[in-house]
Structures are given as C-alpha cells and as structure tokens.
Amino acid sequence: MINRVGYACINEHLKPKTFRSCRLKTIKEKGIDYLKQIILHNVEFTNEILKWNLDHTILMYRVTSDLMPLVTHRDVLAMSDWRWYEDEEIAGKLKAIQILVQENRMRLSMHPDQFTVLNSNKPKVVAASIEYLEYHAKLMHAMGGHDLILHVGGVYGEKEEAKRRFVEQFHLLSAEIKMLLRLENDDKSYSISDVLEISEATGIPVVFDYHHYRCLTDGKITEDLIGKIERTWQHGMPKMHVSSGKTYEKDKSHHAYISWEDCRRVWEIYQRHDVDVMIEAKMKDRAALRFLEDLDEMNGKVNQ
C-alpha cells in the first residue's frame, strides 16, 4: 500500500514566505555573515514547513538543494575559514529538524541539481559533483534524512560506456554518500532498465519515476517490473515519484496536480506492494493534499 506521501521544497500554503537566496557578488559585497543569516532563515523555514506538513499528515519532504546557497563554491570557501557544518547555531537548528523527523517517522530527501554528473567524461565535472554530493550528504546526516536522489547523467553518444563510467566513478564516493544514494530513471536518456542494470552493479536502490517511465514507454507496469525495483531496496521502504503531464499524458512538463486517473493507477498497482510516494506537481503541498484525499476516497470504496 501507499504509505508516506510527500512533495518537493516549496510550500504554497505558507506563501508569501519563501526561501532566501543570493548572488555570488552579494556575498562578496556583504560578507560571510550575510550568507549565514540566509542559511539560518532557510533552515528555520524548513523546520516550519515540516511542522506544517505534520499537521497535514504529510510525512515525506524533499529539502531544497539551495538551502545553503553557494557554500560549495570555491570563491565562497576562499573568503573565510567559516564552514556551515562547524557553526553551532546552524547545527542546533539542523538538530531540531532531526529530532522532529525522528520523532514523527518523517522521510527527508534531497535531489542534487542537473549539473551533478557523476558519469561525466570531464574530471573537473566529476570532482565538482562529488563535492556537491558531500554537501548534500552532510546535510542529510545532520537532518536525519534518508535519500539522496540522482540521475545517471550524460550519454555522450555512447550510453554503454557512460553507464560503465557511472559504476566506476560510484566507487570514488565516500561510504556516507553511497549509503544515501538512490538512482532515478529519467525521461529521455536512462530508462528504468538502464537504471536497474546500474543498480545491480552498484547496489543503489532505484527510485521509480512513473511519469518518466511513461514518457519513454507504453507506460504499462508489470508485476515483474515492480518486483525488480522492490528488490533493489534491501533496507527500508521503496520510494517512487508521481506526476501527471501538463497538457497531455506524455507531456514532460508537470501538471499542477496529480490527475484522478494517475492516482487511481498508482493506488491500484500498489495494492500489493509497499511504497512511499513523492508528488511532483506545480501546486506542491496542495497537490499532495489532494492526492491524499483521492487515496482516502479510493480506500473508502474498497472498505465499503
């Protein structure tokens, strides 16, 4: 059955309050303490969002990668000896999140941006990606997070070679990152079978993105496929991503909400399997709430 439901980063109900960000230039002008204030605001706001989630039975959430803007940038690192992970004030606020998460069995994830390319053929890109992953892993550790979700990366006109490079470069990662990493199928290059193949070679659990799968295939989900994905999760609950096409079913752009039909499909498939569902929709928390309502209605119909 479907267990936890979640959404990514933005909370529509709490607007106009937002996360803060900044430009490199501004940090250079205003100094490292300006950046620290932004970070404190963002960590506090994350805590506020998690409490809101809890009040609305939303037990899963993706933390924004921009929680600490530019902290891995070399110019910022060169500016001072200050490091966010050595700052007690920040540590205290991250700890509060960890406690909230653990007390309520919430599931936190992060999803490094598209320029995190572990299988790149450029050593500089790989090195930068690993640094960015280290930042994510530290943050996840501090907050009690569970999942660091990644795409395979580029193809470079030679997919098999690119896949081999992913496996090879996976072994350069620290044990902390390896433990947190999950692989997601994408909507144009790496299909679910590509990802399952890499999972077999690396032991990385697979996050099944239903919409990406549908964009690349006929969209039919078999018991065999679900079983294969499920078996990549040696420990813990499998996790999947759900979204609906904006203007037509295979539209890669996301709709504001999850359609009733898609909710129904996912509900049906997971009658006999356990999964946590991450909603990827423009209306974020509103879409997650509607999805939960739709699920309730479907479950109600079953119980009648």
Add this chain to the structure above:
DNA sequence: CTCGGTCAAGGATAC
C-alpha cells in the same frame, strides 16, 4: 517600489 532579465554549476542539439 515594481518588474523582468539574470543567476555557479552540464548536456543535447542545431548551426
């Protein structure tokens, strides 16, 4: 004070 072009980072594609 408001608005909209711009912003660290990669890759794919077209020219």
Add this chain to the structure above:
DNA sequence: GTATCCTTGACCGAG
C-alpha cells in the same frame, strides 16, 4: 565554437 533550450524561483538593479 557558439547560441539556445531544458527549467526554477528568488535576486537585484534599472527605471
């Protein structure tokens, strides 16, 4: 090689 799209939301400077 260079431009543009993908795609996202807050920044921040021009007016």
